[in-house]
Amino acid sequence: MDGDEKMLELNQVRKEYRDVLQTITAVAVDHLMIQTGEQIALVGPSGSGKTTLLHLISGLLTPTAGEIKFNDIVLSSMLETWRDTWRAKAVGYVFQKLNLLSSLTVLDNLLVAMSFANVIPKKEQRQWAIQLLDQVGVSDKLGKFPHQLSMGEQQRVAAARAVINKPSLILADEPTASLDQDNGLLVLDMLRRFAKESGSTLVVSTHDRQIMNQFERICSLRKQSEEVIGSATSNRLA
Numbered sequence: 001m002d003g004d005e006k007m008l009e010l011n012q013v014r015k016e017y018r019d020v021l022q023t024i025t026a027v028a029v030d031h032l033m034i035q036t037g038e039q040i041a042l043v044g045p046s047g048s049g050k051t052t053l054l055h056l057i058s059g060l061l062t063p064t065a066g067e068i069k070f071n072d073i074v075l076s077s078m079l080e081t082w083r084d085t086w087r088a089k090a091v092g093y094v095f096q097k098l099n100l101l102s103s104l105t106v107l108d109n110l111l112v113a114m115s116f117a118n119v120i121p122k123k124e125q126r127q128w129a130i131q132l133l134d135q136v137g138v139s140d141k142l143g144k145f146p147h148q149l150s151m152g153e154q155q156r157v158a159a160a161r162a163v164i165n166k167p168s169l170i171l172a173d174e175p176t177a178s179l180d181q182d183n184g185l186l187v188l189d190m191l192r193r194f195a196k197e198s199g200s201t202l203v204v205s206t207h208d209r210q211i212m213n214q215f216e217r218i219c220s221l222r223k224q225s226e227e228v229i230g231s232a233t234s235n236r237l238a
């Protein structure tokens with residue numbers, strides 16, 4: 001892997017939410033470049049746009065203005081179906097709300113994620129899923145449904161699912177929020193180790209100072225911080 005290779009580039013990116021009374025600028029990023037294999041903590045107070053920014057980077061949302069390039073391809077120029085396929089293969093996402101499929105068991109949540117992406121050979125899928133679930137300490141829950149798990153266990157399953165297709169970009173939105181300190185560090189360690197071993201890029205949003213201190217690069221959505229990449233503002237129109 002070439003460590004100096006540019007993976008993500010954001011230029012003049014804004015995301016606005018409009019309703020009749022107001023326009024909320026959820027994200028305003030002048031410029032942000034992330035290299036292949038970098039590990040970054042994305043920090044900022046509640047409402048500063050961390051989730052929105054992760055959604056933009058994953059192509060789940062498109063910017064109101066500006067462009068986001070992944071390996072020099074502008075995400076918003078992709079057809080939506082291509083973007084979905086690209087996301088399934090290239091991006092692993094630990095969502096803030098986890099988004100585990102409630103009607104599927106833990107094991108099936110991971111198997112379904114693999115069947116969408118079609119990256120891991122079929123005969124290896126079950127063993128690979130169990131191996132990852134073991135790494136985050138939930139391999140005894142294979143046949144359980146998400147509602148039968150604690151929030152922390154669900155969060156660990158979501159982390160395993162995020163890396164199951166060996167993505168080149170891992171996004172994690174507060175992946176340790178429901179975990180006690182030991183389990184939080186276990187999940188973070190799994191994500192970081194996986195990213196390092198596979199040369200993947202990792203972007204983790206967090207409020208937790210202990211978590212952010214583990215990253216060499218911290219991108220802050222607060223204006224007063226060292227690396228300002230944006231800020232949330234609310235413009236009342238009426």
Ligand SMILES: Nc1ncnc2c1ncn2[C@@H]1O[C@H](COP(=O)(O)OP(=O)(O)OP(=O)(O)O)[C@@H](O)[C@H]1O
Nearest residue numbers: 017024026044045046047048049050051052053232
């Ligand atoms: N679908 C939406 N419609 C309107 N406003 C939205 C929507 N989603 C987010 N916002 C607003 O955009 C801003 C950024 O929200 P976002 O969830 O990205 O922040 P955050 O930093 O992730 O917050 P938290 O740390 O609380 O999760 C907030 O002001 C929020 O109210």
